[in-house]
Amino acid sequence: MFKNAVQLFEIFGFKLRVDPSWLLIAALIVWSLSTSYFPEMLPAQTATFYTTLGIVAMLGMFVSLVLHELAHSVVARAYGLEIGGITLFIFGGVAELGEEPHTPKSEFQIAIAGPLMSLALAGLFYLASGPFIDGDNIGAIGAVLGYLALINLVLAVFNMVPAFPLDGGRVFRAAIWQVTGDVVRATRISSRIGTFFGLFLMVTGAFAVFGGQGIGGVWQILIGFFVINASSGSYQNLLVKNALRGKSARMLMSDLLWTVDADASIAQLVDDVMLRHGVSFVPVLSQGRLFGYVDTAGAGSIDRVEWSTRRVFEVATPAGPDNMVTPDTPLDEVFKRLGAGTRRKLMVADAGKLIGVISLSDLVHYLALQQEIGTPMKTGH
Template identity: 35%
Template structure:
């Protein structure tokens, strides 16, 4: 999601971005609010209705950013770095570098968001009271914002992962059982039950006259929660497994090599397309001097592949990230994610003895998971 989002700023070093789906929900919510204000206040001008709807919608998403910022600032204070906050069609998400390492940290991070929403609900309610004698427009906007923030806080406290309440539930189970995995299992189960409930309610609502859109929206939220819960479960247990699997156990030992003077086209035609291996170590005089990958190759215009040696586009050995056989697979996967790379050479002392490929490792982890080992 981060890769396909548009950066709009940063707060406390945290990137704030919007996914393209956010523009869809912004227009939909603005239209719904405009229709609501037009129906409840026919005396308002068309310009007043549209501007109030747009500003109120914008303030709603500011509220969501503040909700996620609550999570993020507590996470940073507890030693969990936050890469970005991204707005998308179903709300917002804070993207952290790692999971909480204690039940207490999980609890404090999870509860911070709803607390911010409760505070915002109270603030907007006070603003509503302050403007009630001066501006009907401001009063209506603040009333809606107070209500929606209260709903957001309460909804997020439902004990189903990945809702905040699910994370609180996970933290409590983790705290009282001492088992983080059990906490995750129970929280994900809660999340799936909530998702099924929302989809069922959405189907029933959609059957009512004039409620089709509302029903579809609830079904969409339910589907998203189910997919997020299952995806979180798989990611969590994969990372737990990866922490106990060593690089030396899953590395591929046959390391493809090319010489520095080989052209990009020759490498692709005689090695990559025949073996499916999208990288090779580059050697000169028997010494490894770099790494060539498909991503490196496509940076060069295709018309120049035949005349361009791999050494001109390779990553030099000094710039390579390498790992040791005793490193855990989890460590390697984190390096790959942080550096946006897919292959890492495995070194024993000063010798390359194998390599790790992201796709290959994921397949191995899936097999381990399938057989329960």
């Protein structure tokens, strides 16, 4: 999801990554605090002083976001769910679950853990700020701690809005799931609320922009756009997972194959296989066993005048875990692998013997047909 994220360190076995987009929000936070919040709270100080406090407060917010997502991750791991890591990005942070929670109870407890952590942090920062506040006299430490108390409270309250995929939306989904026993229906309802909430944010943000609030309104529009896309994407991902659950590559692979021998010339590959049968992806065999594959890019990498003397094995990509699956590989795993990279076809092999090829188009066509026919989907386990 975050291909450009940089890993900083591990905490309790969870990899903490920061997407470059986080740098933008970090800079905006420092700028806003150093030009508005701290000058108002602590007048008659230097710009350097305000900037320093802004950086300290931003780092405090960074730690708060990490702890919020860490709470989600620890509870998820307790339920045996795979955690891909914790990533901070422009809209906050996300604990990357490798799979959906299996029960309404686990969904509820994983979702509620983050806001509870933020509420606890808000309380701790508020109590810690007390000794540094004397009536209207607020010291630098008090101002920073007060800001962190406020931002954690806002984080907790905002995340508890019952709009999927916010934490509150997941809590709401868990409740519907518990009552109906249908995770797809629960996700559809909470996702629609998430879409309406996103639209609300965008509309009110637009009014704010026209009302002269500038950056605040634009930021609200961006958050609304993110919520809409995330809620819709989460629902579609669940539909895909349910449609593919319990099925393997054997079901959708094509066993009508055009292959080429590793010792054949590139001219034979192009003329007798690719052009004759209209295929651009050709598995390569050597003594009856799978050697790898060759595509049009591989053939085109050799000058045409050398095609009759050069051999297929010279341009073939060897078979390996990144381009090959077994017939028993779950379809959702196949879909994940095909969707994550640039490769659109995978060879299906068993004990070194080629038995088929499965493509992304095969999966997309299957999903489209299933949606069109309206085949009932499993709703969880």
